[in-house]
Amino acid sequence: MSLPSLAALPASFESFVSRALQSFRAAVDDLSPQATQRLAAWPVARLAAFERVTAASEFVIEQALRDPEMLLALADSGELERSLQAGELRTQLNAALAECADEDELGRRLRRLRNRQQLRIIWRDITRQADLLETCRDLSDLADACIDLAYEWLYPRHCAQFGTPIGRRSGQVQQMVVLGMGKLGAVELNLSSDIDLIFAYPEGGETEGVKRSLDNQEFFIRLGQRLIKALDAITVDGFVFRVDMRLRPYGSAGALVLSFNALEQYYQDQGRDWERYAMIKARVVGGDQVAGAQLLEMLRPFVYRRYLDFSAIEALRAMKLLIQQEVRRKGMAENIKLGSGGIREVEFIAQAFQLIHGGRDLSLQQRPLLSVLRTLEGQGYLPPAVIEELRAGYEFLRYTEHALQAIADRQTQMLPDNREDRARVAFIMGFDSWEAFHERLMYWRGRVDWHFRQVIADPDEEEGAEAAVCVGGEWLPLWEDALDEETACRQLSEAGFAEAQSAWQRLAGLRASNQVRAMQRLGRERLDAFIPRLLAQAVERENPDLVLERVLPLIEAVARRSAYLVLLTENPSALLRLLTLCAASPWIAEQITRFPLLLDELLNEGRLFKPPLAPELAAELRERLTRIPEDDLEQQMEALRHFKLAHRLRVAASEIAGTLPLMKVSDYLTWLAEAILEQVLALAWRQTVAKSGTPRRTDGSLCDPDFIIVGYGKVGGLELGHGSDLDLVFIHDGDPQAETDGAKPIDGAQFFNRLGQRIIHLLTTQTTSGQLYEVDMRLRPSGASGLLVSSLGAFQRYQENEAWTWEHQALVRARVLVGCPRVAAAFEQVRAQVLGRARDLDKLRVEVSEMRAKMRDNLGSKETAAGTAANAFEAAAPFDLKQDAGGIVDIEFMVQYAALAWSREYPALLQYTDNIRILEGLEHAGLIPGADATLLREVYKAYRAAAHRLALQKQAGIVSGEQFHLERREVMRIWRELGLS
Template sequence: MSLPPLAALPANLQPSADRALFTFRSALAEHDQAFADWPDERQEAFARVAAASDFVAEQSQRDPAMLLALAASGELERSLASGELRAQVAELLEDCTEEDDLGRRLRRYRNRQQLRIIWRDLTRQADLAETCRDLSDLADASIDLAYHWLYSRHCAQFGTPIGHRSGQPQHLVVLGMGKLGAFELNLSSDIDLIFGYPEGGETEGAKRALDNQEFFTRLGQRLIKALDAITVDGFVFRVDMRLRPYGSSGPLVFSFNALEQYYQDQGRDWERYAMIKARVVGGDQAAGAQLLQMLRPFVYRRYLDFSAIEALRSMKQLIQQEVRRKGMTENVKLGSGGIREVEFIAQAFQLIHGGRDLSLQQRPLLKVLDTLEGQGYLPPPVVAEMKEGYEFLRYTEHALQAIADRQTQMLPDSDLDRARVAFIMGFDDWAAFHERLMHWRGRVEWHFQQVIADPDEEEGGGSEGCIGGEWLPLWEEALDEESACRQLGESGFAEPAVAWRRLTDLRNGPQVRAMQRLGRERLDAFIPRLLNLTAEHRNPDLVLERVLPMVEKVARRSAYLVLLTENPGALQRLIELCGASPWIAEQITRFPLLLDELLNEGRLYRPPLAPELAAELRERLTRIPEDDLEQQMEALRHFKLAHSLRVAASEIAGTLPLMKVSDYLTWLAEAILDQVLALTWRQTVAKYGTPKRADGSLCDPDFVIVGYGKVGGLEFGHGSDLDLVFIHDGDPQAETDGAKPIDGAQFFTRLGQRIIHLLTTQTTSGALYEVDMRLRPSGAAGLLVSSLGAFQRYQENEAWTWEHQALVRARVLVGSPRVASAFEQVRLAVLGRERDLDKLRAEVSEMRAKMRGNLGTRETAAGSGPNAFEAAASFDLKQDAGGIVDIEFMVQYAALAWSRQHPSLVRYTDNIRILDGLEQASLLAGDEVRLLQEAYKAYRSAAHRQALQKQPGVVSGDQFHAERRGVMRIWRELGLN
């Protein structure tokens, strides 16, 4: 947001303006002409700024030449370029030789910049972002350049600190916390710092060696003095070191090992909250980056961490108590609906989700809010309102601090300062400003309550008022079994005794008995809520049966219980999905991190399209170090699990029809394979070098992954295997160009092995996919990776008819576009060959008969007669006569038989569009095509439903008689038997 233009100067501020003009002119004396040369608008701006800010009035009186120089430089009317402020400070310190002079120069420069920043802020020439950036840049430059100035002189006095382990010179790392870390300093901020150094050791080059700890402690003290000490010139920045380990009672500086050990063993929740914004602002930037990497696991947990909500709520309660105790309800930062509440909202999401959603691992609050909107955590209207409210509060904070350069967030009680604040904020009077301020504080408080507030508060609190409180006596065994069963029965449980036994088994089970006190409290808060919502479900017995194993699984990691307790909507969705599908219930039980997906209803039931899916995965992986294979594998698996759940949830909710479900699951597999290929290519090239083509040029990557079967035919289902073939077009004999060269054939084989390893390795998040490579040339006896030439020769000279049938559904999923095009040419040439139709019919029929005999149900294995199936007790959707494979075989037969005359038949790999092609070529009647398409979709839809119910693809024999009869009729009419 931007503030309205400054209103007319109120009458009660006019005397301040007149007084400032008079004292400025008096102080100028010999410079009076310079002021007279100012344009009228600048003179008017001075009067208005000085009327609003005592600091500007006093600085212009105390050092009028400073303001004149600022005006002459043009800096009052323009933004500073990136790095310009640091360059000015560096130039200022070039010829500085004395420590006292260092402090004097920094203070005078700070006053000059403070005057410029306030001037530009109050005249609306700078927005909030520029003001905060300039103040943060000023702090960065002051800290870092003062540190380096002091370091060289400190080394000259005490020697250079050397690390015991590395033998290298050591530097201090200065971490900026809070608003400094996020580039959000306000007009009169303290700077919160933490000092660290990489490793222990001693100084070298002086008569008496100092321990590195002592060296950096003394250096840190000198740095604080250079910045913080109040002299006749004021101060540079007030320095607050209380955020360091152990606070004011702890050492001033810590080695990296000591910092890591402290946060690992003793770090508290508020320290995690503070460390979110930590940034290296001075000293050794490279070592500082290593330190932040070491501390990241403390801040961002790899699992969903809803316990952060409780910690933030406790912190807020402590702040509110302090606010009330000190009478600070009028504080725009700490009071209700203040700046801190917006920060808490953003950082709650960061602490909860940031370990897994790396896009949240950033510092500036407004960017975090944008990410929360972009990633679907908060709706756009909520984010827009919070951003506007936050900016209004920050502008108000700046208005309060601009008056006297004091660190205050308290609304004034004097009429003069109230008039100043209203004027700075662009309002005609205090009443109009205060009304708007209270509007924004009310909106911020409301949003804060939605995220941070205790979900029981609005229910009145206490066991009677908490959600599901009527179930608490039952869970805590205050009821005998008869009374408990009666309550369960009256609430809709069909088998109350079974439900009671399940709850009792959970309560007395080893997982719950081993819980710590805090975890048990969380479980006791959760179970009544679960029972309350379960009782409202149409089949509460089934829900309890499926959800309680998940509760037992997460009992020792009770942050997941907090997630569901804090988010009734997520708990409701858990109950609905588990009630609808045991497959989903099992997935969530095995991988509780999927509970995160239940938080956002809009995102859960609207999975992204293929380009968005690929972009999201690519972005996730770019945030992981290239050499961290373990984290890359976990990220891939979590991505697959999360999006598979979203597709299943959408299918159950009816927001995705069958064909789209298969599309999404296929796109998901392709996005994952694309990144797996990219990762394994980088790893293999890093180890062996890049393989070469026949002409000696380097491959890039000249490799494709071909999908067969369901993934090739865009008919992927829940739990489908990947039928893959790997093909390369490099020179098998030419060696790679790396330090450990191997020939091209070996390179691509090892690349293929790495791909399979990444896909199939079991981690804590399971495997990505089961992979079947038996469709490669010569099957299990053949090479893992074929050259394109070898693949072509095999298909032309050695492949069986059934392998050509499989080729109908083959397509390149990911890899080199050039090789993909060449593969497609080979595929079309092989499929379009002239064939003996009688021989083809016989071979297709023979293969189908074998499959029916081996895989179909006994009653219809032979497939004899149009009504042979009617007495069967069951129907295997895939293998029985008249089922899915019959339709697939007819499509494949037609493609092989007629694609020479009608090449468009093999343009697509999915059965539905090939059938469309058969109608367009007048090879099958329209009615027959629609019969086959509708039967095929009906079978696949039933198979999907079975999969979500964790049932095999077999249904009752009294189903699909008309479809089966029609399929078998067309089978015979094609001459197949």
């Protein structure tokens, strides 16, 4: 974190500093000769620092003259030149409050420690020995310690007077919870900040142990009043912290303390948008920490909505408008917090993203602003250059705020209007003159304001006040049914709709739908604002009819959740991307309609069209799941599904945009499956072990986890498509007979079977976000009649003694996806031994050919005898890209045949499981002519690319018979030349 530089002491302060030093020396001399010696021992650097600090801060010199021993003691302790250790400040206060006799003494000791620490913090801030983060942390730690230790001192004495509060339902002793809001909650207190607090207690009841019991609420109200007095009252020693309780429910008119249930009910029924904004930073700063954590968890759904909440941006915009009006009314343009380009605008930017996305992106559920900015950059919400400007501008503004407040320990964010204080601020900030400082300040305020407008300002403001009427305004009468059918159709036709009548009927159908008719007023207003925008952008597309046909079902689906409409209204670029993708792919349109949460992905173009690589995918998913409590299975399953849906959309969008070639599409979809399987296995293992204990190996040691998931078919061959299922086989290497070490032990075979069942449950269960994957387990030993999970030994015996040739063909494309590295290595050895054994090639050709013939008979095009009849190449005939002769499966069977036939002599053929690289291996070994290997690779990719395109159009993988003539004939030729029939 950058620190403002140190400036030379202005000449105008030299005499003032000299007098201050003389006065301090005189005050020290009055203490004792020993005190004079202690001051004389100060190093030159500390005396220079004293001059700087007294030039900048009237507060410091006042405290030093009032209590010179305090400054001497600080200097002797070394605290002026070093950072405090974690917990050190609380330890000091604890010692200061030891044997405190009464509340008056409590107040004195709190204030004396506060003044001591305030002097130290200002000293280190002005001398640049502490950065912004340390200054804010020390101030916040000071507040935490004062609040909590004052509460701990008051609580037992309050109980002695009024009895101990007991919960009516639980029968447990009740403690108060003190929530710190705003800058205190975010550990961002400034040098002279109020502390915003909310008091609560877990449950109602009465006090016990006294003759006249008190209701719990009355008990805690009185306790809260005593705590406020201990902190807030101004005495001869000053104050500890000014306490502001106006953020509590109902503000100043509300009860000082409420129960958890009352708080939850209030926020659920009456909580306003600004209260959500405030609650983002709420933190337990005193009282019962455990109960406080429970309270914050209860209130989390109020703050962070599980859906994308773009209505939050409207609320923030309205709040900012009110602030701007107040600034103008009170003449606060020079206020660096509330004025244009001030601290509040940076906070609004960060909290806009938190409120909108925080319900789904748990990484945004944090308090410190600079940490939120880092997350916004890391998660791709804002570009690094924007974050850097916001960070630098915010830090400059906060340092300026501290400079203003260091002068007299006064709560202010107003720039001074007198020459002396202006010189002080410029000096503290490292500038030679007020003009130089002010120029830099206005630069940063301008940059902050510009970025604020990009995020918070109304998208129509760029075009001026009239633009709000103009954007799509020509379509408003048509949508509001103010035009007769003929006029409406003419407008649609003239705008470019080829089927104007159909378009008009679709719009009328949406308007009359049950979902729209059931909308409440606010939702209907949002829909009425959105549809004209939609039409205005649709007519800019090449095929507006297609756009409307595919997007209106989505609008109908989300009509009752109008926050999505706000998202698209607020983000014209996101709406444009939605229309582009839906026009290009009905599959994408259907996905977004089924799962509107995917609209979030349209907000960031860079992220949408650049899916992460395999390690980043896995790391991102791990991070998401670590933020969810281990016992919250529902949220874990939803997070897995959200992750899959979002990244699958990114891949499809990138494929449509041409930024991802076919092979990379399959790679990404396969990496996505592997990242999900890794976490599903971890979840299933944790849950199964928690219930039954850990299984054992044959040597008696515990498994960890000695289990692998093997992928076959498309996932094994890194060729997953957009709707592919997963062909999986589960294998373990534990002792099937040994019992687990749990309280309710079961044998190893039963444990691993339950583990497999758990994995399938996590993958296939339908939730509101669909299922993760369809799973096919039929390739396991003995198929559907076999055990769900095989031991490695049983798998090897089956493959060596019982497996059919087609099962060995499948094994060519099998690889370990996730699980224990040791068992994975052992599986690879088994695979190599099974596939690399000597074979009768004539028999192998017959068995491969017979299996292929069966597949063609059952799955190929009936009209053309699976592409072998004379009419197979006619335009009217279908060609099944996968199953017909000369198609994808023919190439796969040739590759599998070659691997089985020659891998004994050429074991390198077993290194890879995907067809492309096996074909490359066959070419390098000279087993297939180079021209034929190249042809098969290119044809295979061409077939798969066509199948992908059809899948995105929600069409079967079938084309007309006149396509791929040359390719099919060449594949069939090579098939025959390999001796297959």
